Amino acid sequence: MSEYSADVVVIGGGVVGCAVAFELAQRGCTNVIVVERGTLACGSTGRCGAGVRQQFGTELNCVLARESVRIFEKMDEYLDYEPGVEFRQSGYLILAFSDKQWDQFKKNVALQRSLGIDVKMLTVDEALEIVPFLNTEGMVGATFCNTDGFANPFHTTFAYGQAAKRLGVRIMTHTTVTGIEVENDRIKAVVTDKGKIATDTVVNCAGAYSGDIAKMAGIDLPVWGERHQILVTEPVEPLMGPMVISFHHDFYFQQSVHGSFLGGIGLPEPKGYNIMSTVEFLERMAATLKQLLPPLTQLRVVRQWAGLYDRSPDAQPILGECPPVEKFYNANGFSGHGFMVAPIVGVLLAELITTGKTSIDISKLDMGRFARGELVFEPSVVG
Amino acid sequence: MPENPRPDDNTIICRCEDITLGEIRALIAQGYTTIDEIKRVSRAGMGQCQGRTCRQLIAREIAQALGITVEQVELPQFRPPTRPIVLSTIVEGEGNE
Numbered sequence: 001m002s003e004y005s006a007d008v009v010v011i012g013g014g015v016v017g018c019a020v021a022f023e024l025a026q027r028g029c030t031n032v033i034v035v036e037r038g039t040l041a042c043g044s045t046g047r048c049g050a051g052v053r054q055q056f057g058t059e060l061n062c063v064l065a066r067e068s069v070r071i072f073e074k075m076d077e078y079l080d081y082e083p084g085v086e087f088r089q090s091g092y093l094i095l096a097f098s099d100k101q102w103d104q105f106k107k108n109v110a111l112q113r114s115l116g117i118d119v120k121m122l123t124v125d126e127a128l129e130i131v132p133f134l135n136t137e138g139m140v141g142a143t144f145c146n147t148d149g150f151a152n153p154f155h156t157t158f159a160y161g162q163a164a165k166r167l168g169v170r171i172m173t174h175t176t177v178t179g180i181e182v183e184n185d186r187i188k189a190v191v192t193d194k195g196k197i198a199t200d201t202v203v204n205c206a207g208a209y210s211g212d213i214a215k216m217a218g219i220d221l222p223v224w225g226e227r228h229q230i231l232v233t234e235p236v237e238p239l240m241g242p243m244v245i246s247f248h249h250d251f252y253f254q255q256s257v258h259g260s261f262l263g264g265i266g267l268p269e270p271k272g273y274n275i276m277s278t279v280e281f282l283e284r285m286a287a288t289l290k291q292l293l294p295p296l297t298q299l300r301v302v303r304q305w306a307g308l309y310d311r312s313p314d315a316q317p318i319l320g321e322c323p324p325v326e327k328f329y330n331a332n333g334f335s336g337h338g339f340m341v342a343p344i345v346g347v348l349l350a351e352l353i354t355t356g357k358t359s360i361d362i363s364k365l366d367m368g369r370f371a372r373g374e375l376v377f378e379p380s381v382v383g
Numbered sequence: 384m385p386e387n388p389r390p391d392d393n394t395i396i397c398r399c400e401d402i403t404l405g406e407i408r409a410l411i412a413q414g415y416t417t418i419d420e421i422k423r424v425s426r427a428g429m430g431q432c433q434g435r436t437c438r439q440l441i442a443r444e445i446a447q448a449l450g451i452t453v454e455q456v457e458l459p460q461f462r463p464p465t466r467p468i469v470l471s472t473i474v475e476g477e478g479n480e
Contacts, residue, residue: 039420046423083424154423234431234467258426277463286473297474300467302431305460 003195006033006170008353011177011190011213012205013038014045015153015339016331018160018171019346020203022079025167027354033197034164034171035190041157044207045339047275047307049230049252049264051243052340053092053148054117057108057379061316062115063360064341071343072151081159085151086257091242092148093122093130094380095292096140101248104379105143112145119145131240133295150243150254153339160346177206180216185324187217201327203349208273208308210318210332217325222370223318223333224271225308228264229281233299235259244293245382251288252382253296261299266382275306309336314375319345320352322367329353330367336381397437399430407441411448418442419459428459431467 007029010017013036021034052072054065071078072087096102112119127142128134161171172194179191180202190197206213208225235258243254253263265284282304290297312318312333321329331349334341348358369375392405402425415421418441427441428434442456
């Protein structure tokens with residue numbers, strides 16, 4: 001016997017799960033249950049760097065980010081969220097430190113501009129006009145997009161969650177999925193520690209744990225967890241407009257609305273679920289800041305933490321159904337840029353589930369691409 | 384002296400982020416019933432002192448609202464460093480504090 005029943009069960013109460021639930025409800029599919037092991041935004045969403053950028057190297061990542069920016073721009077009204085999601089378009093400045101990287105950036109920018117994303121290629125001097133205290137030693141140039149920016153991941157998730165609830169979605173926090181019952185490739189129920197939910201449709205938005213969830217339905221999903229660390233400083237007066245990224249240093253740093261600086265750097269990481277902080281990270285950040293943005297080493301670091309990228313083999317998301325199991329939908333594998341594309345992912349998954357079609361062709365992002373050998377590697381990932 | 388069974392709503396609970404008891408109570412009423420959730424939605428506990436003052440006070444409010452003991456309130460993770468450090472002092476060979 002099942003304690004609950006739902007037309008759709010969304011597994012994971014991060015920004016993606018909440019966006020999917022809201023968009024489903026918007027389309028009249030209101031008998032939805034979101035199952036979250038902890039509390040909303042307690043996993044990768046709440047631990048992310050909060051950036052929203054459109055400067056990617058694959059067409060689909062660019063399009064997903066561009067469409068999400070359009071939603072972020074009107075999100076407070078769209079979700080009727082009074083505190084606001086704090087979306088600010090202060091730009092992303094991406095630095096190039098070699099001719100090879102600069103050549104890749106030229107290709108990226110040509111692609112981005114062809115997709116209607118206004119990205120400029122800047123000389124070193126032009127980059128200095130935007131961030132005057134940048135140490136440009138060894139720098140070849142930079143790209144800049146002034147509609148990139150950042151938003152508050154907590155408020156964004158709460159905004160989607162509350163809007164979904166108002167439309168009738170049930171959100172079960174502190175609830176762990178322990179199994180998925182499948183018969184003849186059809187889903188029968190999602191089993192949790194708070195009872196069984198009868199359903200025939202599941203959306204797997206479990207981030208780094210999506211592989212574990214898929215396994216419960218007998219699906220071998222190539223998604224794994226990879227630790228990434230962040231630190232935040234004391235708040236100070238506005239000093240730096242855009243997010244500064246260097247793929248060469250595997251580094252990003254930005255100043256938030258609140259005044260604190262926040263950033264991270266890539267370190268070699270094994271696959272896993274470890275989210276402990278390390279001293280090594282703090283040292284690498286301090287050394288890299290001294291090299292790239294020297295005055296900012298005078299700031300005090302108040303906190304550091306870690307979260308997980310939900311990595312996929314080609315650093316692009318895995319979206320859509322995965323045959324032979326019917327109505328098991330994936331929305332995971334975002335590889336460190338899930339927060340920024342969540343708004344459009346919510347729309348596309350809800351379209352797919354309610355109509356079988358999507359307004360943007362995401363068929364290339366299905367799980368089948370790995371078996372077909374049709375991977376399109378995203379070259380622009382930090383970490 | 385008139386009896387004052389509950390502190391005033393204007394009492395500052397989180398001094399770093401300037402958050403009042405009234406705001407905390409309003410968030411609990413909205414369904415934010417763990418210290419972590421209140422931190423995420425309001426920044427209470429994210430400032431210089433990392434919640435050393437407000438954490439206990441917020442736990443007490445949650446316990447009162449839910450009718451549980453303070454010990455039953457979910458505790459958040461303490462995050463490093465324990466106190467704010469100037470970044471330049473961490474760079475090898477650069478320490479001067």
